[in-house]
Amino acid sequence: MLNNDSIDFVVGDYAEIILLLNQLFDFIPLQLRSK
Structure with a gap:
């Protein structure tokens, strides 16, 4: 149980980080093109 919960938590963190990186x-x- 604990292992599954921690794995789901880590996967959720990675998904959030990947979304933030995609936005960056x-x-x-866009910043480079505007110069």
Whole structure:
């Protein structure tokens, strides 16, 4: 039980981090293009 819960928690954290990174990588090219 504990292992499954901790794995789900880690996967959720990674999904959130990946979403944040995707937003950053979408934002950075816009900044570079505007210069």
